[in-house]
Amino acid sequence: MMMSYSRQTRVRDRFSHALERDGIIRQMDLVLIAAVILLLAIGAVLVSAGTRNWYASAGLDPNYYLKRHLINILVAVSLGIATMFFDYRLLKAYTPILWVIAFLGLIAVLIPGIGSTINGARAWITLPGGYSVEPGEFAKVAVITGMAMLLAERREGEKDPKARDVTQALLIAALPMLLIMLQPDLGTAIILSASVVVVIAISGASWKWIAGLLLLACLGSIGAVKLHVLHDYQIKRLQSFVDPNADPQQSGYQLRQSRITIGSGGLTGKGLYKGPQTNGRFVPEQQTDFIFTVAGEELGFVGSAGIIGLFGIVLWRAGRIARRSSDLFGRLVSGGIMAWFAFQIFENIGMAMGLMPMTGVPLPFLSYGGTSLFAVLIGIGLLENVHMRRS
């Protein structure tokens, strides 16, 4: 009796403590939290809008996707909160373990029987109960924290990372990247590469490293096309990006439909659940990679620009957290997460609007899909984590 009473009091004490001036809640970046909550809510509505009529017309549960998505949000938010309260400075010690787990996951997907292929990439591990995870999403977190750990280590008198640190950090990034390329998941590889360059840049390493990496990226992409490293479907997607009529029935069709769907939204959209393009399922993968088209058609320019605005707030707060971080590790982690989010958002929305080539990456916070949501909210957890422990 006494025990439970005192525990209750302790919990209550902790909670009220948290709300005090220097309390943990007050320490959090509430603007970031608010933007994330809004985005998650919008995401849930869009997933519902993108699937409800489709499932209803097939005689299935119209809220099938919504329900699963809400469960995913719940899990993701829990993961995020857990990450938030776990001091990131202690996390450094666990980073190698996280990295090894992600690495093993990436190897596992390549083993026939464990990994499964969706949309041309062997990127998924199927679990019982109709669930599947995508280790590539966690690899983003692992690579960013791993690199940050190595680059933040300083010997006496060193101001900026030396060649050895950068080499080690690149190795940490290169191994998972190689495995992602083998899947092949071009989108994740591109986003990861961009994040790696940003992390190295922010670490203060010599500009030669940055220049070298950018050059490597250019040569790599040219080489990939010339040496037929890319699969046929990837080249087709790239071609249809340049000329949407090159392959009208397949990737070109998707891109065309995606643009039509967004463009037909106009200023205020066709109204939620009322988009004829969306309800006719003209855009494939609409609840996942092409979720932005639902917003484009049903919410119009007002709603879609609002979503991009919310993304802008998230990225701005991430940058602010990076700037204010008390140590380089915190800055590199938050800067890396900012870069990851930014490039993934840009790639996804850019693809839907025909600005970027077609690659299968989900839109952070909005797309249906557990693993992506988990990784993204762990990222938010890390940002808050760094923010709460600034000097």
Place this chain on the structure above:
Amino acid sequence: MSERSWRRLVVVQVLIASMMLALMGRLYYMQIASGPMYNAAALDNQSRDIITPAARGMILDDKGVPLAMERTGLVVSIDYTTLQKQKDGGKDVLTRLAKVLGTKYATVRARTTLCGAGGTSVTGCWNGSPYQPIPLTQSANPDTALQIIEHSEQFPGVTAEPQGFRYYPEIGGTNAAHILGYIGQVSADELKSPSAQTTGLHQYDIVGKAGLEYQYDPELRGQSGIKQVVVDRTGAITKVVRNTPAVPGDHLVTSIDSRVQKVVEDQLAAAVARARAGAPGDPLGPHQADGGAAIVMDVTNGRIIAMASYPTYDPNIWANGLSVKQAKSLFSETSHVPALNRAIQTALAPASTFKVVSLAAASAAGYNLNANYNCPASLRIGDRTFTNFEGERPGLIPMRTAIALSCDTVWYQIAYDMWVRDGGLTPKAHPADYFFKAAKAYRIGQRTGVDLPSEVAGRLADRQWKIAWYNANKHFFCNYQKEAIPAQRTPMLIAIAKENCVDGMKIRAGDAVNFAIGQGDTTETPIQMAQIYAAVANGGTLWQPTIGRAILKPDGTLVREIKPKKLGRIPMNAKTLAFTQNALRAVVTEGTAHYPFIGFPISVSAKTGTGEVYGTNPDGSAKDTTSWLATYAPTEKPRYVVVMMVSQGGTGSLTGGPSVRKIYEALFGIKGSTVNPADSLLPGGPPTALPSLTSAGRLVPLGGKPK
């Protein structure tokens, strides 16, 4: 943490901010600037039109006998996209299908090939949309249909179901293929035409392609029913936006009498056969006789009662799908192009039938038609000798006799004298040109405007034409040694070319005298011939020939009547006209058309013609003469004009005469030498009342009960 780290972080943030701005900019461009364009694309994407074809109106003869109608048949059609999805491109399915339908694989393959696919056009290819089922036959027998339905797994994409299709019943054996024309899938060009916009033509419509089907297509076609639906990505219908029911087409009543038409078709074929066999008493036969035309027209209003062209074809040839062989044969030279309607699409030298024009010219020039004229066997003009083509009787004869016997030398002299008076090779500034002016007033070289498409105009070879012709050919004649093929570089042809190079733009004496007897470059179509002789018969009025009489709504109520139109008068005063009519009667009583009408109880007026044709046949022989016979009857109170033309058919009288006589026998009810008006196919003349339809759209033939 270094200053450098902070600075770079700011640079990265700026980069990210510009990325977000780029997204915003693109979003603005797509949704606001290009929003309407994308909106239209979305609508196009989502909506589909399902077309219910309208029942096409009937084409009826003067008494209401259907010449063209809708009929329900078992239509076997195949879906193009399903066919394409087959592993072997549909070869297997089509082979099986060809076997069941009793046709060849190549034919079925051709019919299911899209026109213009791969840059080539296969004969008999599918001109319609790949999304519309392609009909292979419209009158499959029930056994065939059952075979297809019961073994549907062997025939993916193939359907067999009852559907309406166009049917030409050929009641009583009437063919009328050239008048009726045919229908077909609307082509891309037709859809683009400005008239397509006003008549609401739809891409899946069936339209008239030739003949009356084409001419009266907007009335006959009706309006296809359009159900506009919203579909999803798989093509499943999610919503019906608009549903306009089909409006059936109107009926066309014509002045064609199907029974007279049948007689005329048979008699034309008989005339061709006669020429090919060698007509009795024809010293020049047998003839090639590669084709012909015959027309019966009401002289009082220009309405056409019958119009035949030889050779003809089965108008239902399209219903069962044109085979490659049939399609080629329709337009092939060796089968004499059966698709050609020779009544309106062949213009040939009118020969002596042209003398009704020449009489007007001579009269205008002041020649006394009641005087006697010299008719020598031949006449030398310049360095050429011109002879009589048909009859000849040397000596001084009255003009009436000259017409009756078709003496040409009389006209050579008259035409030559007029040519000299006009200045000869150095014409006066304002030549009198009596012949050219008369011909122009007779509308030579102008389309009659008959309500059929693709009529040709013929040619009036006057001074302007001669200059235009010279300008077009000057280079060839003046560089003949270089331009002509070696075989044509004979001394005579070189001399002619040289002559043409020097003064080919001028009307020479030879041109002038040839013009007067309807030879040379001037040409007429049989329909023009009928128009002119009807005018001579009716007292001078040139009527625009018409076939359509009225448009009726599907329930039988009148939409509009098609009134006959006067185009002008022939250039003859009453005296000259009376003389001409008199002379044309003399042609039958004592002249070149005497033989076919011996003992005929109704008086017929006529003019024969034997037209020279330049050039050679595919077998190398020189082209034979055109047989013309232009007639009207009864002479006292003319009602009908009958014109018959057989190309390469010899003379008008021997080849066409007996056939024209038979046509008059049918028109007036003549047996031997007695007239029984009750036996006439048109007792009391062509019907004046329109056939009526009951409100249910069923036909009530004139003087009968509903069928």
